[in-house]
Amino acid sequence: MAVPNFSNLDQSTLQAYRASILHFGADPAHHANAYEWHEDGLLLIADGKVVAAGDYLQLSAQLKASLQTELNIQDYRGKIIMPGFIDSHVHYPQTDMIASPAPGLLPWLEKYTFPTERKFGDPAHASDVAHFFVDELLRCGTTTAMVFCTVNPVSVDAFFTESESRNLRMIAGKVMMDRNCPDFLQDTAEGGIRESEDLLKKWHNRGRQLYAITPRFAPTSCNAQLQLAGELAASYPDVYLQTHAAENTDEVAWVKSLFPDARSYMDVYDKYGMLRPRSMYAHCVWLDDNDRRRMAETQSAISICPTSNLFLGSGLFDFEAADAAQVPLSLATDVGGGTSFSMLQTMNEAYKVARMGNTYLPALRMFYLATLGGARSLQLEGTIGNFVAGAEADFIVLDPQSTPLLARRTERTESLEELLFALALLGDDRAIAATYAAGKLVHRRDGASL
Incomplete structure (x- = not known):
């Protein structure tokens, strides 16, 4: 030293x-x-x-x-x-619906997630949840999180206002989805991009706040919205991009039906220029070796979400294959699919997921993934x-x-x-x-x- x-x-x-x-x-x-x-x-x-x-x-x-x-x-x-711990994938609007029962991801979204997120057009409600959410992060030792808000820009302003008031290093963005979702949560391809760019200009690099372009996942964005999201990301290379990928088999099959010309789920994003440094893909349970190779080549990162993958029965993350491809990795709670804000509890589940896949995950590796691993995945090494x-x-x-x-x-x-x-x-x-x-x-x- x-x-x-x-x-x-x-x-x-x-x-x-x-x-x-x-x-x-x-x-x-x-x-x-x-x-x-x-x-x-x-x-x-x-x-x-x-x-x-x-x-x-x-x-x-x-x-x-x-x-x-x-x-x-x-x-x-x-x-x-x-x-401090770095939670690389979490939904603050889902705080009040954590531990909601459902037989799988898609019915869980329909019954609980979308109705809960509808309430975030109300600034008072959004601010109240944001305050509790940040309290909970800090109580669990999480000092940086990559956060999904909702389609409503009010939810983004509420979150960043709360984070800024405590001088926290946070990353967040407005969800974009213009199809396959309830009308009350639907934006448009052009409108979603316009609102995202306005929020980006308002909040990115304002104090310790950072912005993430946030298409929810491929099924809820049409080709035009994904194209515009990729173009927006190219216009602002220091801004983040976050979404979901290959969480469960029903979702993967749905993506195949919606994008029949794509080689894989991850290939949908790749075709629109969304694989890049500062991009974070949650879950990535059902990838193949070509997907992992492309992620490594582009320095696109994976956010491992063991508690939500177990809770929703989505599958077991393949640590061995991801390490072999040298994809940047980090850990995440994925509340409200995840059942705890605690990164220690998330390590507990990650260890068990790895063992079920015949991989041994030492404690030192788990603490690395929750700290410097997260910072590296977010291109923030040397900052946090x-x-x-x-x-x-x-x-x-x-x-x-x-x-x-x-x-x-x-x-x-x-x-x-x-x-x-x-x-x-x-x-x-x-x-x-x-x-x-x-x-x-x-x-x-x-x-x-x-």
């Missing part, structure tokens, strides 16, 4: 946190020495950015030699500080996802003693892998002692006002 120069810092803005510290520099599945672990560590922050993260004794000695006054250190010993100098100081404090069972189990762990595995398999929102965004405390487990 390079020793930073503290003499040029504005000491009035310097913050210090002592705990065990974990962050990643590479994917543990493909690289040795992919992470840094400091059992007694120190995280230093100034002006909402990371200054340094490393060994407590080394950094504190350097601090004493450089600073004119003694620094107050927030003591989190016994806990783990790591970058780890503790390199200059990164935004979004981080969480994990408590291995947050429940009696976790405390008993973690007292008996003999390695970092065992400790993290216990947190992933037994942890939930209670394991998040605190959440920080841009160096500011935005959630504390004891519930005291911030």
Whole structure:
């Protein structure tokens, strides 16, 4: 670790946190020495950015030699500080319909999703749900999410207004769908693009907010809307694109009937120029090797959604095939198809999905996918996802003693892998002692006002 120069810092803005510290520099599945672990560590922050993260004794000695006054250190010993979780696919309007029963994806959309999303033309309702949704993310240690809003632009304004008020790094967009959906949620090919571009110009790179062009999925957009979405993405290469792909077999068959000339579901998007860096495709359970190869070539990323795939019976994600193709991967809750806002619970399900596919997913890999893996998939490495100098100081404090069972189990762990595995398999929102965004405390487990 390079020793930073503290003499040029504005000491009035310097913050210090002592705990065990974990962050990643590479994917543990493909690289040795992919992470840094400091059992007694120190995280230093100034002006909402990371200054340094490393060994407590080394950094504190350097601090004493450089600073004119003694620094107050927030003591989190016994806990783990790591970058905030990145949820790469989640629907904030579906917060109130989480855990709704249905025999599969398509009937679930018809019975619960579309009627729930209809309410988001009301600014007060959208703002109320957005406030609760963001509270829930922070309570679970998620500091960045890639969010679907609804067809109504009001829903986008409500979400970004809430996120901006807390200075969070969020990505979101207006859903576009001009067919195969209820009339009350239907836009038009041209109107959906026009509204999206207006919102994009309003919110993208406004503070820490980022915009995503958001066709819901291929069946709900006609050829013209998909064509225009691809053209809009080409016009704004630094803007994101998000949608769904190959979630379940009924959906794949439907896409084949709607786009008979396409080689595959993913080929529909490819034909319209929608495979690109900063594009995120949720699910991708039923891809073939050609699909994965094209995604890797274009740096299009996959958002793995294990809880919703299990809940809706969609299928098991193929980790081995995705890794072989070197597709960028990240983890997501996919609320409300997913049944928890907790990325720890999402890791729990991801581990089981991998085992059912004869793949072993170590805890270190799961925590990578939920932090730096998400940042890399979003082309945000160096901005969020780890503790390199200059990164935004979004981080969480994990408590291995947050429940009696976790405390008993973690007292008996003999390695970092065992400790993290216990947190992933037994942890939930209670394991998040605190959440920080841009160096500011935005959630504390004891519930005291911030």
